[in-house]
Amino acid sequence: MSGQEQEVSSSNIQNDAVSPPSGEDPEEKVPIATIMAIFFMGLSYVPAISCGLVLPVGILAQIGQALDDMENIGWIPGGWSVASAVSFAIAGGLSDIFGRRYVLIGGQIMVLIGAIIGATAHTTLIVACGSTIIGFGAGMIFVSYPGITELLPNKYRGIGIGWTEFCITIPWGGFSVLIANELALNASWRWCYYIAIIYSVIVIVGTAIFYFPPSHPRHDYDKTRWQEFQELDFIGLALFTVGLTVFLVGLTYLGKSSYSVALVAATVTIGALVFIACFVYDFTIPKNPIFPYHLFAMFKEFTVHLIILFIAGMIWQAVTTLAPQATLYMYTNKPVQIGITQIPGNLSGVIGGWILPSLVHKIKHVRQQIIFALVIQTVFTACYAAVIPEHKYAWMIFQMFGQCCFTWVTSLAYVASGLFVPQEELGVSAGLIGTFRSAGGSVGNAIFSTIATSIVNKQLGPRIAAAAIGAGYSPAGLEALIPAVIENAVGVPxxxxxxxxxxxxxxxxxxxxxETYAYAFRRVFLATIPFGIIGIIAAWFVKDPSHLLNNHIAIHQERDVLSGKRFNPGEMEQIEHRGEDGMEKQA
Structure with a gap:
């Protein structure tokens, strides 16, 4: 193969259609413009996740103290999770109709708006509002998962997904708690959002210049975008959005230190019923449903991944949110030391999200990889309970193994399902995977945070009082002593x-x-075991796509800005039909 880029044009379609003796598509060199498009798509996750979620989560307490409102800090990650879960599925379906370019750029713009709101906020609820907008934009940006994979040869899809995780992790995600605390101490917590603004501007410009995927992924060239818009399943979209939002808001409210049982019960119940009604409606009535029944009927190829990621997301998000608090309450109240302690867990994304997915075409055995990852996640998350509150280094190292598995499983789910799902529904499928992943995180955050909060609220005061009296302190001074103990533990001079x-x-x-916090966190970590076992059982039903990790490229860009090449819809359709034929022969 020469060093020049292989250009796709109508004159070479027939020549390329001749497969080599092995039956595999001839290997193509991915154009530089496509690599640049993938570069900026991956970089989009920095403002959406690393700066818009991970950095603020590492200093929630500091943000609450600076704005004099600790009660509502849970809505900062909660609002992000709810909004991203809703927008992910909607954006995925829309990108299959209108093309991924404008959905992606729209999401990047929303992240920029949310970051500006967060950076200029003067109350915790306004910060949460900005975080919610960032989350909604992040859900739209997630269409770059199918966007990246469909531009690469099948066997390199793991590398493309791995690039997104690399961007999330290095350096902002991997050193998030340390960086966030340094920003809070030496500058301002607002710099989390200032950095997001800078990255947002860069990725908007880069994506607009280089990313030109097929404008009509479903190949319905006889219809205008307005006609396609009119045919959208608006009832299904409304039911899905309302149901999931109400359900997740109820669960997020459950994670607060105080809440109304009636309100939580009502929102969770109503949200769940409306959410279920969305799928009942979509599976039976509309001609062009937003969630096709035949997609969910692909249980081993697709639906099982939704179950796995919902459960794995529950465990991962809970630990991600609670681990910095656990380090603060059990090991050190020095912000920099907290950041250092969390580095192994945060850097785990490099292993699970970047290195291992990039080797998926070499390792293969995707089903076994998923099972192994879930076993490791379940075992090591439970092992956290055995090392707190005394064994600091074990607490650090165990997180690297326990936390790396979620990004590993997530990357494998996108690669595996994307090789079986019809190309014209790749956005819908990827959107649903992201929705269930985010929804699982919201559910896990609410459940496990509530377990920890309820135990601490019941036992902290009595345990401190008993210890003080046992050490000879007068019971008359307990009213002043108990708050002082708590303040001293979190570093108040x-x-x-x-x-x-x-x-x-x-x-x-x-x-x-x-010891009170150690007892509470032990209950949290042990409570993850049953969920992990359910995920492992589900993974046995995954259909292995290893035989499809070949040279086939699903789509090519309509425009190569560096070479000046443009491809009309007819040429693109011929290319993709040729690829589908090759896939069918191998399958």
Whole structure:
């Protein structure tokens, strides 16, 4: 093969259609313009996830303290998760109709708007509002998952997905807690959003210049976009959006330290019923459903991945949110040290999200990889309970293994399902995978945060009081002592100044504080075991796509800005039909 790029044109379609003796498509060199498009698509995840979610989550307490509102800080990650879960599925379906370019750029613009709101906010709820807009934009940006994979040879799809995880992790995600705390200490927590603004501008410009995928992925060239828009399943979209939003808002509210049982029960129940009604309606009535029944009927090829990622997302998101708090309450109240402690867990995305997916075409055995990853996640998450609160280094290292598996399973799900799902529905399928992943994170965050919060609320005061009295402290001073113990644990200077507490009392109450949180977090980590087992059982039903990891490229760009080449819809359709024939022969 020469060093020049192989250009796809009508004059070479027939020549390329002749497969080599092995029956595999001839290998093509991916054009530089396509590589640049993939570069900016991957970089889009930095403002949407790394800066818009991961950095703020690492300093939620500092943001709440700076804005004098600790009660509503849970809505910052909660709003992001709810919004991304809703927009992901909707954006995926729309991108199959109108093309991924404008959906992706629209998402990037929404992330920019949300980052500006977050950077200029003066209340916690406004920050949460900006985070929610970023989350909705992130859900739209997630169409780049199918966008990236369909531009690459099948065997290199894992590398494309791995690039997105690399962008998320290095350096912002991997060192998120450390970076966020340094920003909060030496500049301002607002820099999380300032950095998101900078990246957003870069990726908007880069994507607009280089990314020109097929404008009509479903090949219905006889219809205008307006006609396609009129045929959208608006009822299904409305039911899905309302149901999922109400359901997830109810679960997110459950994660607060205080909540109305009636309100949570009503929102969760109503949301679940409306959500189910969406699929009942879509499976039976509309001619052009947003969620085709035949897609869900592909259980081993597609639906099982939804189950797996929902469960794996529950476990991963809960630990991601709670781990910095656990480090603060059990190991150190120094922000920089908290950041250092969380580095192994945060860097795990490099292993699970970048290195292993990039080797998927070499390792193959995708089904076995998914099973193995879920086993490792389940075992190591449970093992956290055995090392807290004393074994700091084990706590750090175990997170690297327990947390890396979610990004690994996620990447494998996109690769595996994308090789079986019809090309014209790749956006819908990827959207649903992202929706269930985000929804699982919201559910897990609500469930496991509630477990920890309820235990601490019931036991922290009594345990501190018992330890103080046991160390000789007068019961009359407990009203002032208990808040002082909590303030001292999180690093407030001179917290015991007005308590007359002796060194023995300070040590005893500090130990009681740490043990209370250790007990709560042990219950959280052990509670993940049943969910992990369910995920492992589901993984046995995954259909292995290893035999399809070949040279086939699903689509080519309509425009190569570096070479000046343009391809009309007819040429694109011939190319894709040729590829589909090759796929059928191999399958």
């Amino acid at each position: 001179f917290a015991f100044a007005k308590t007359n507490a002796s060194t023995a009392v300070i040590e005893a109450t500090g130990h009681a504080f740490k």
